[in-house]
Amino acid sequence: MSRIDVRFAALKATHRTGLIPFVTAGDPSPQHMVALMHALVDAGADLIELGVPFSDPMADGPVIQHASERAIAKGVGLNEVLGWVAAFRQRDAETPIVLMGYLNPVEIHGYARFAQEAVQAGVDGVLLVDCPLEESAVLRPLRDAGLQQILLAAPTTAPARMAQLCGSAEGFLYYVSFAGITGAAHLSTGDIAARVADIRSRAKAPVAVGFGIRDAASAKAIAGFADAVVIGSALVERLAGATDAEEITVRVQAFLAPIRAALDAH
Amino acid sequence: MSKIVDFNAFPDAYGRFGNYGGSYVAETLMAPLAELTEAYLRLRDDPEFIAELDRDLKHYVGRPSPIYHAERLSQHVGGARILFKREDLNHTGAHKINNTVGQALVAKRMGKPRIIAETGAGQHGVASATVAARLGLKCVVYMGAVDIERQKINVYRMKLLGAEVVPVTSGSKTLKDALNEAMRDWVTNVADTFYIIGTVAGPHPYPLMVRDFNAIVGREARAQMLEQYGRLPDVLTACVGGGSNAIGLFHAFLNDADVRIVGAEAAGEGIATGHHAASLAAGRPGVLHGNRTYVLCDDNGQINETHSISAGLDYPGVGPEHAFLKDVGRADYVGVTDDEAMEAFHLLARTEGILAALESSHAVAQAIKLAREMPKDGIVLCNLSGRGDKDVHTIAAREGVEV
Numbered sequence A: 001m002s003r004i005d006v007r008f009a010a011l012k013a014t015h016r017t018g019l020i021p022f023v024t025a026g027d028p029s030p031q032h033m034v035a036l037m038h039a040l041v042d043a044g045a046d047l048i049e050l051g052v053p054f055s056d057p058m059a060d061g062p063v064i065q066h067a068s069e070r071a072i073a074k075g076v077g078l079n080e081v082l083g084w085v086a087a088f089r090q091r092d093a094e095t096p097i098v099l100m101g102y103l104n105p106v107e108i109h110g111y112a113r114f115a116q117e118a119v120q121a122g123v124d125g126v127l128l129v130d131c132p133l134e135e136s137a138v139l140r141p142l143r144d145a146g147l148q149q150i151l152l153a154a155p156t157t158a159p160a161r162m163a164q165l166c167g168s169a170e171g172f173l174y175y176v177s178f179a180g181i182t183g184a185a186h187l188s189t190g191d192i193a194a195r196v197a198d199i200r201s202r203a204k205a206p207v208a209v210g211f212g213i214r215d216a217a218s219a220k221a222i223a224g225f226a227d228a229v230v231i232g233s234a235l236v237e238r239l240a241g242a243t244d245a246e247e248i249t250v251r252v253q254a255f256l257a258p259i260r261a262a263l264d265a266h
Numbered sequence B: 001m002s003k004i005v006d007f008n009a010f011p012d013a014y015g016r017f018g019n020y021g022g023s024y025v026a027e028t029l030m031a032p033l034a035e036l037t038e039a040y041l042r043l044r045d046d047p048e049f050i051a052e053l054d055r056d057l058k059h060y061v062g063r064p065s066p067i068y069h070a071e072r073l074s075q076h077v078g079g080a081r082i083l084f085k086r087e088d089l090n091h092t093g094a095h096k097i098n099n100t101v102g103q104a105l106v107a108k109r110m111g112k113p114r115i116i117a118e119t120g121a122g123q124h125g126v127a128s129a130t131v132a133a134r135l136g137l138k139c140v141v142y143m144g145a146v147d148i149e150r151q152k153i154n155v156y157r158m159k160l161l162g163a164e165v166v167p168v169t170s171g172s173k174t175l176k177d178a179l180n181e182a183m184r185d186w187v188t189n190v191a192d193t194f195y196i197i198g199t200v201a202g203p204h205p206y207p208l209m210v211r212d213f214n215a216i217v218g219r220e221a222r223a224q225m226l227e228q229y230g231r232l233p234d235v236l237t238a239c240v241g242g243g244s245n246a247i248g249l250f251h252a253f254l255n256d257a258d259v260r261i262v263g264a265e266a267a268g269e270g271i272a273t274g275h276h277a278a279s280l281a282a283g284r285p286g287v288l289h290g291n292r293t294y295v296l297c298d299d300n301g302q303i304n305e306t307h308s309i310s311a312g313l314d315y316p317g318v319g320p321e322h323a324f325l326k327d328v329g330r331a332d333y334v335g336v337t338d339d340e341a342m343e344a345f346h347l348l349a350r351t352e353g354i355l356a357a358l359e360s361s362h363a364v365a366q367a368i369k370l371a372r373e374m375p376k377d378g379i380v381l382c383n384l385s386g387r388g389d390k391d392v393h394t395i396a397a398r399e400g401v402e403v
Ligand SMILES: Cc1ncc(COP(=O)(O)O)c(C=O)c1O
Pocket: B094, B095, B096, B120, B121, B122, B123, B124, B198, B199, B200, B239, B240, B241, B242, B243, B244, B245, B246, B311, B312, B313, B357, B359, B360, B385, B386, B387
């Protein structure tokens, strides 16, 4: 079983909803990235999504765009990101890590080389936003090396395709709660509850819901029907500008603790 | 090689041209793209749609555009005859209208009331605003803040046509960022919005659809050559930004193995300086804006900021069909610098009385280079993709003239 599978099995066994924070690797501070990752776990993260900065993040709103721009300006690339994962693994062998981003950095790094280095560093899965199922043949070396490919499902996904995604899902299936970009805030839980319940009953992997979750209230609203919630832009926004490890840790705690509590109270 | 490949067989059902093309987009866009592909493939063979498009191209765009023998320019160069396919004479002043007229008709048939577009030089934005006005559709154009500054006239034209121009301030603030922003709009407003991409890039079916709508250029030119000269040209050339005017001219000739094909990319201040936009000549295969193609990027996979004097060529990717044509050796892609384009601009103005767009001036420069090395009875057919009115301010500023 992969680290991701183990973690979701444990959540299920304890009837808890998973908390998956997303942070852009290298933001707010490359030096304190490993400290940030540990802080996320200490504040209740069950899995970490680490955004690999890309110059042209077509599916992201301004918050993550700007975080990526800041990280790139500081020279952050895949080598740095993999280095942080390896460093994080020295103290944490359990928390699954998914790299989230766009295909070009991986393509340029080289699929086989990336696969080998990522596994060695301790990465568990990849979510490549612009690599839908149809184009996933290029990811073969990644999957052969043991990385799980996290697939997205969206409100626009047609029924036949949804069946295909449910059948191909591994690690977890990431359901995008609305048609739009990251950071937009118009979660309407009523619409998605039935949809997620349906997907959950058919998917070969647990279902996490992301986009539009920004605080304890919205997380709690989702917790009723998802295996996990993903929180990205609101956290990235909260962390922006923090300069030292302590401030980062304090902000992470202040932001995630109420969300963790809301999920657990559910 | 061109004997074995039937170029009409591309792209395949996934939008792939060999290793290039495809649909590298977020899941949310897979359904709208499938819907668009289905609608387009149906309309492509629909006699009513074809008749309506032909009518618009004839009566609204002003097609066919002539091929023109630039005698004084050819004489000045002292080599082969240089012929221009006069896309600059189209309504709105460039080839871009061929595509927007077509896509607007698709939008209308699909019942989408709102059109969005990205633009670099502003020509595609103007062409989109134009067709939107004509069909009574709402139009929003995304344009990099840098490009808004250097193509002010086109920005104002779009506004006169009733379009909203949204400045894009992310990334390098040029065409690539405008495309990102338009994609973000589309993903957010898929239900009522039709995205008119302005070049043969983007995810499937755009490289196919935009190519089809511009392929009228080469179809006309091929027939005009046979009719007026009794032969095909020896070599074709066109400037390559995203590659729509180039593939438009090239496509009808791809299976004519004896016709040489040369694309002119923006070499900016020179490829060696790094300040250029020559994706095919100096880039590497990668994934950008929904397709696999040649891109200009660093070793971390970050897309480079590009440079060209012409906003319409200032793009770090290129249409996937060109990437394919390069790899199979059917076409060559070479760089033309800012200075060479400027020189060609002036030479054409003074010998032929034609002010070419700065984009097209790259093709003119390449045509001159080719003609110079060829015998007098040779023929170079160059796509004059647009007129230079929009560039008058840029040129004046570069030459230190106040207008
Ligand atoms: C006159 C003209 N030619 C060429 C181009 C470049 O685009 P493409 O390579 O798609 O023809 C543009 C783009 O704005 C243009 O305005």
